[in-house]
Amino acid sequence: MDDNVTTYDHIIVGAGTAGCLLANRLSADPKNRVLLVEAGGNDDYMWIHIPVGYLYCIGNPRTDWLYRTEPDPGLNGRQLGYARGKVLGGSSSINGMIYMRGQRRDYDGWAEACGDANWRWEHCLPYFIKHEDHWRGADPAQGTGGRDAGFAAVHGTGGEWRVEKQRLSWKILDAFAEAAQQAGIPATDDFNCGNNEGVGYFEVNQRAGMRWNATKAFLRPIQERDNLQVWTGAQVSRLLIQDGDGGPRVTGIEALPIGGGAPARARAAREVVLAAGAIGTPQLLQLSGIGPEDLLRQHGIAPRHVLPGVGENLQDHLQIRAVFEVHGVKTLNTIAHSLFGKAGIGLEYLLKRSGPMSMAPSQLGCFTRSSPELAWPDLQYHVQPLSLDAFGEPLHRFNAFTASVCNLNPGSRGHVRIRSARAQDAPAIQTNYLSTEADRRVAAESLRLTRRIAAQPALAPYQPREVKPGVQFQSDEELARLAGDIGTTIFHPVGTCRMGRDDDAGAVVDSRLRVRGIAGLRIADASVMPTITSGNTNSPTLMIAERAAQWLLA
Structure with missing residues (x-):
């Protein structure tokens, strides 16, 4: 200048x-x-x-x-x-x-x-x-x-x-997608046609x-x-x-x-x-x-x-992150904590431009309704084959997936x-998140829906255990307060x-x-x-x- x-x-x-x-x-x-x-x-x-x-x-x-x-x-x-x-x-x-x-x-x-x-x-x-x-x-x-x-x-x-399509797939994400379908959410291969209801990998x-x-x-x-x-x-x-x-x-x-x-x-x-x-x-x-x-x-x-x-x-x-520990299936948590796993990740990206280094922050998406009375999807999931306490912190040392859900129309x-x-x-x-009764109600219902998906037969072989927020929280009031404790911006x-x-x-x-x-x-x-x-x-x-x-x- x-x-x-x-x-x-x-x-x-x-x-x-x-x-x-x-x-x-x-x-x-x-x-x-x-x-x-x-x-x-x-x-x-x-x-x-x-x-x-x-x-x-x-x-x-x-x-x-x-x-x-x-x-x-x-x-x-x-x-x-x-x-x-x-x-x-x-x-x-x-x-x-x-x-x-x-x-x-x-x-x-x-x-x-x-x-x-x-x-x-x-x-x-x-x-x-x-x-x-x-x-x-x-x-x-x-x-x-x-x-x-x-x-x-x-x-x-x-x-x-x-x-483009993503250059990866994860067994645990495929299982979550199947579980979502068992919970009544249709499969989709295109979220961008005017009605994005369904579950599938993000483009x-x-x-x-x-x-x-x-x-x-x-x-x-x-x-x-x-x-x-x-x-x-x-x-x-x-x-x-x-x-x-x-x-x-x-x-x-x-x-x-x-x-x-x-x-x-x-x-x-x-x-x-x-x-x-x-x-x-x-x-x-x-x-x-x-x-x-x-x-x-x-x-x-x-x-x-x-x-x-x-x-x-x-x-x-506002995304509300639920973490489920799983068994008998690999997630990024344990792969990234292994020296051999890290080397494999780097080599795959170097040779193929695929694998975890090509990952968007969220890989699997799901759009659905917090209530059957609604005429349109009002919830969006970002599902990831990993877990951590907060953004920027280390991955957990146990295998887990994270299902983050947000109210699309706050x-x-x-x-x-x-x-x-x-x-x-x-x-x-x-930001004034969760400042309306309707937003607090949708937050509670979205956490209940996450639990319903996790309880479907497709995920049963991996014995999902809710680590965060925890099954002890059940009432609308408890879940809405939890949403305030664990919710974070999706930018x-x-x-x-x-x-x-x-x-x-x-x-x-x-x-x-x-x-x-x-x-x-x-x-x-x-x-x-x-x-x-x-x-x-x-x-x-x-x-x-x-x-x-x-x-x-x-």
């Missing part, structure tokens, strides 16, 4: 999942001058690319913002580490690599919330397909949702976003056993474009806003070099697009004087544009609010700058992702989701960015 103020057509804040796609699409026309700004560094760290390397990226200041949540009453006062990618590729460089779109009803609900039918499932699906390179090719729907999907094809081929964003992040997909192929400039190591500290007869307009950005130095500025002739995520985007808006008036004044920031919804409506998936809402007027100070993240924060109708005082952006009441500013990341999707949130964020790029170019 230099001190000269250069003018670009578009400035994109955040080179994560959405930002990399936006840079690709907006710079495709050589007449468009595009600046992409990222606080983190290059994605040249070895552990980004080896799938199991997420263990070394989460909690690492080289790749993670290292956020922590506020003490949460729903978690019985606990705080959680809240990983967000701080590197080219953003969270796609450190996440679980699971390809998941969510359910048809998620997008139909968005359309209703913002009064725009363009957000319905049938209108979003082409924007998933546009950048997809699915291992099946452009095939018709195959999974349980395919029977009513109503489309000739639900997958695409030849796009930038690679989707992943990998290519030949290596992580496929947004940098590789969208940024690296275009890095030689003369009309694209990329700043790394530059944290955008505020938006530049100009008042005019037509109201306020964002005209550019100011960025602070990580490590110190003079701030640099850039101007936007057309629009600034925020793609800093559900934590970074509301923080930057608030630092710039856009947000709840009382919060801004509390920190000595003159309000430039009052929008009460900025930073509110935080939603996330009613609890949190917020993101600045602590000071300094961009370098992390915002306060209040899906969304909703803090949500879409909505013009008469919705809490909405931050309109249905075309323009920030309400201020010109020259758009948001294209997970913060715009009115409600969280029924599954992992990375690929829905790409779809949002794909749609935003179309509107920006128009």
Whole structure:
């Protein structure tokens, strides 16, 4: 960066999942001058690319913002580490690599919330397909949702976003899948047809056993474009806003070099697009004087544009981890504790790019209902052939599997609010998990369902014994409190700058992702989701960015 103020057509804040796609699409026309700004560094760290390397990226200041949540009453006062990618590729460089779109009803609900039918499932699906390179090719729907999907094809081929089958299988996971079917959950081989009910192995964003992040997909192929400039190591500290007869307009950005130095500025002739995520985007808006008036004044920031919804409506998936000790079957616990086992794991990956080093954090998925009265799945399982006390701690020395279950549609809402007027100070993240009676009830029912699956004949040969939370806990009250003791984030924060109708005082952006009441500013990341999707949130964020790029170019 230099001190000269250069003018670009578009400035994109955040080179994560959405930002990399936006840079690709907006710079495709050589007449468009595009600046992409990222606080983190290059994605040249070895552990980004080896799938199991997420263990070394989460909690690492080289790749993670290292956020922590506020003490949460729903978690019985606990705080959680809240990983967000701080590197080219953003969270796609450190996440679980699971390809998941969510359910048809998620997008139909968005359309209703913002009064725009363009957000319905049938209108979003082409924007998933546009950048997809699915291992099946452009095939018709195959999974349980395919029977009513109503489309000739639900997958695409030849796009930038690679989707592959996992390069592994585990006997204990196969047994869990069979047990789930015995408990009444159908098998599926495609979670992405509009109804993701069923049990099967997750598909992943990998290519030949290596992580496929947004940098590789969208940024690296275009890095030689003369009309694209990329700043790394530059944290955008505020938006530049100009008042005019037509109201306020964002005209550019100011960025602070990580490590110190003079701030640099850039101007936007057309629009600034925020793609800093559900934590970074509301923080930057608030630092710039856009947000709840009382919060801004509390920190000595003159309000430039009052929008009460900025930073509110935080939603996330809370996973509740149940651990079962098993016998007569190998799991990663004992393999990884053996010197011979470790050598075998390394050799298999070196020769075949398969095995445990190619593992996503979760391998087997299951979507089902907490109550038979529900018309749709409201629970998601991430099942793993391993166990540990907490993320980052050593694996147990006994064979075990972990079945983590989350409420897909939580009613609890949190917020993101600045602590000071300094961009370098992390915002306060209040998650408010389990703050509704319905969420506590679903948590209790989900633990009971886990026990029901574990008790099925398919798992009986392995004598599963519940180690965590423990069979002594049975009542709704005990199980809900346990959920607070053992629950943890699955890293899906969304909703803090949500879409909505013009008469919705809490909405931050309109249905075309323009920030309400201020010109020259758009948001294209997970913060715009009115409600969280029924599954992992990375690929829905790409779809949002794909749609935003179309509107920006128009």
